[in-house]
Amino acid sequence: MQRAGGGAGSRRSQASGPPAVITEAIVLAGGRGTRLRSLVSAVPKPMADVNGAPFLAYVLARLAAAGVRTTLLSVGYKHEAITSYFGGSWRGMRLRYVVEPEPLGTGGALALSLAQAEEPSVFVLNGDTYFDVPLQELAARHAAGCCDLTLALKRLPDVGRYGTVVVAGGRVVRFEEKAGRAAGLVNAGVYLARRDLLAGVPAGVAFSFEADFLPPRLGELRVCAFTGTGYFVDIGVPEDYLRARSDLPKL
Numbered sequence: 294m295q296r297a298g299g300g301a302g303s304r305r306s307q308a309s310g311p312p313a314v315i316t317e318a319i320v321l322a323g324g325r326g327t328r329l330r331s332l333v334s335a336v337p338k339p340m341a342d343v344n345g346a347p348f349l350a351y352v353l354a355r356l357a358a359a360g361v362r363t364t365l366l367s368v369g370y371k372h373e374a375i376t377s378y379f380g381g382s383w384r385g386m387r388l389r390y391v392v393e394p395e396p397l398g399t400g401g402a403l404a405l406s407l408a409q410a411e412e413p414s415v416f417v418l419n420g421d422t423y424f425d426v427p428l429q430e431l432a433a434r435h436a437a438g439c440c441d442l443t444l445a446l447k448r449l450p451d452v453g454r455y456g457t458v459v460v461a462g463g464r465v466v467r468f469e470e471k472a473g474r475a476a477g478l479v480n481a482g483v484y485l486a487r488r489d490l491l492a493g494v495p496a497g498v499a500f501s502f503e504a505d506f507l508p509p510r511l512g513e514l515r516v517c518a519f520t521g522t523g524y525f526v527d528i529g530v531p532e533d534y535l536r537a538r539s540d541l542p543k544l
Contacts, residue, residue: 313432314360314429315360315361315412315414315485316361316362316412317361317362317363317365317410317411317412317415318361318363318364318415318418319365319366319410319416319417319418320339320349320353320417320418321367321399321402321403321406321417321418321419322337322349322368323337323367323372323393323396323420324337324338324339324370324420325338329341329529332531333534336371336374337369337370337371337372337374338528339375339420339421340374340378341534342538343537343541344538344544346543346544348420348421348423348528348537349375349379350379350383350544351541351544352422352423353379353383353384353386354384354544355418355423355425356386356416357384357385357386359428360429361386362387363386363387363389364386364387364388365389365390365406365410366389366391367391367393367402367403367405367406368390368392369392369393369396370396372392375390376390395497395499396499397497397498398500398505399419399501399503400494400500400501400502400505401497401498401499401500403417403502404491404496407489407492408492410488412488413487414432414435414485414486415485416432416483416484416485417483417485417486418483421482421527421528421529422525422526423524423525423526423528423541424445424481424483424521424523425521425525426445426521427521427523428483430519431443431445431483431519432485434519435519438515438517440485440515440516440517441487441490442485442486442490442514442516442517443484443516443517443518443519444458444480444481444483444516444518444519445483445484445519446458446478446480446518446519447479447521447522447525448476448477448478448479448520448522449476449525450474451474451475452475452476452477452478452479456470456471456479457471457475457477458477458478459478460518464515464516464517465511465516465517465518466511467508467511468480478520480503481521482527524540526540526541
């Protein structure tokens, strides 16, 4: 996998003038939710019920409120549950679907969706994570830093489940695994990416964006950090799914 084109010249042009409002997003919503099987078994993980609505509806509500007009939903496992519920639009936001022909991991699914994106830069969100982060402020940080990719980070008192993100001078410099309880910054599953970020990846290759792509490319990509303080929950484990059902208001 090679870095896509668009070097310093394209980054300079991206930074000229005021930062553009980002109006397109990708949501990775193909997860099976194997760790939630005891609580959620009949639908994909992002469709897990939270106070009468799918968790995915909360993610999409954040995008619509931030001015996003088009969202590509990357779907796979039992995708009919998602397409039949949301259809072609939701809260005035156009929805398009990118169906994985087979499980491709977060990286393969993202590459497939980026290839169908229409705008130069797009938000990317995990469909099983909710982070109340000011998306257009993240976009301004991305533009000001001439970034290839900007990660939304959240400071947690215990990063053991996630590992930690090390930042220097506003840029992500490395990812570290942490044993035991330790405070630090974690990748909160919200990004702003250049559309051509994965253009060099062969179609249909399965890989993890977080583990296989990001760490080895920190030296060649300009990966920026944006730390948010808003509410964060990842429903990947039962206790946090139950916390989301308790914390999030009814839509």
